[in-house]
Amino acid sequence: MTSQSLLLRTALALFFAAVQPAFGQVAGSGEVNDSRQNLIRAYPEMLERVDGDDLLFRDGTRLPFGGRQKDRPFEAWLAAPTLDDIFALPYPTGDLVPPAKNQDPGRARPAQLFDKMYGDCRKGEVEQHLTTIRWLPRKANQPLRVTRINGVDRKLAAISTELDALPKRFDVYLHPVAGTYACRVIAGTDRPSAHGHGIAIDIALKHAHYWRWSKASPDGTLEWRNAIPIEIVRIFEKHGFIWGGRWYHYDTMHFEYRPELLP
Ligand SMILES: [Zn+2]
Structure with a gap:
């Protein structure tokens, strides 16, 4: 291996390490994938299936799930959420309990x-x-x-x-x-x-x-x-x-x- 290609590979490795967290959120953990299925189950007349990182409607429309935007300031997050963000905060059923800060x-x-x-x-x-x-x-x-x-x-x-x-x-x-x-x-x-x-x-x-x-x-x-x-x-x-x-x-x-x- 030439020193030039070694340098290139090192640079690429550093680049992918740096962008990994963003891609990791889009790709989706098990929990993210489960919540995507909740959307399909909730609106069966409207929605067909999860297709990769897209939501597929029965009429052929496609919307990107977009990943969870965990680190955005609360108000900015609320103003432009992704489909995955719907599930970022679990909805509690059961007894009445005062919600913790920004649990909406x-x-x-x-x-x-x-x-x-x-x-x-x-x-x-x-x-x-x-x-x-x-x-x-x-x-x-x-x-x-x-x-x-x-x-x-x-x-x-x-x-x-x-x-x-x-x-x-x-x-x-x-x-x-x-x-x-x-x-x-x-x-x-x-x-x-x-x-x-x-x-x-x-x-x-x-x-x-x-x-x-x-x-x-x-x-x-x-x-x-x-x-x-x-x-x-x-x-x-x-x-x-x-x-x-x-x-x-x-x-x-x-x-x-x-x-x-x-x-
Ligand atoms: Zn109202």
């Missing part, structure tokens, strides 16, 4: 995925898929507009039936509903809200707690607050809706259809 499972919503599935409301692509369900037909009979895509309307109707059968003491949390479909961005950001995809519902404004309404302590930490009973949360979660009360940046009236986080 489900707040990372890659627009490329949700716009592809439900449409972009700013382009008028969401409304054509909306349908009206009757919320708590026995107790309230309030018309609510949600998307038909992925069976979200049927899931919310099933939730409504179960909530309608709860004892009277739960009623104050369940109606009137504050809102479902709304083409808007998340307060204080330029990111589209899950409400613009027709997959979200806000219950009980009067009993809601929202992190933007509360004052952080001097060291910047938020004190988690909630009045929504766990019985209500469990019914939503059973049907694939995650709850904003499980977030450090809590939004306790908010539920959205995210079955990939509730395998």
Whole structure:
């Protein structure tokens, strides 16, 4: 071997050692691969399979999973997550526990995925898929507009039936509903809200707690607050809706259809 080629090989070895962590995240560990399958299982009508590092839709569309961006600052990460980032923070079910700092499972919503599935409301692509369900037909009979895509309307109707059968003491949390479909961005950001995809519902404004309404302590930490009973949360979660009360940046009236986080 000439000294020149030895030098070249050494340089190449050093280069690959330096870039290894980035490629390692894209290639995916066992956990990353498992979570990719959760996405396929969650949306069987829409998604075909995992193909290498791409998500393949039944209509032939391909989206890159993109790897997990572990080291980005939290706000920047939230603003432009990859598909793999959906699963970076596990969604806890079970008893109510104040979430640790920046534990916001489900707040990372890659627009490329949700716009592809439900449409972009700013382009008028969401409304054509909306349908009206009757919320708590026995107790309230309030018309609510949600998307038909992925069976979200049927899931919310099933939730409504179960909530309608709860004892009277739960009623104050369940109606009137504050809102479902709304083409808007998340307060204080330029990111589209899950409400613009027709997959979200806000219950009980009067009993809601929202992190933007509360004052952080001097060291910047938020004190988690909630009045929504766990019985209500469990019914939503059973049907694939995650709850904003499980977030450090809590939004306790908010539920959205995210079955990939509730395998
Ligand atoms: Zn909401």
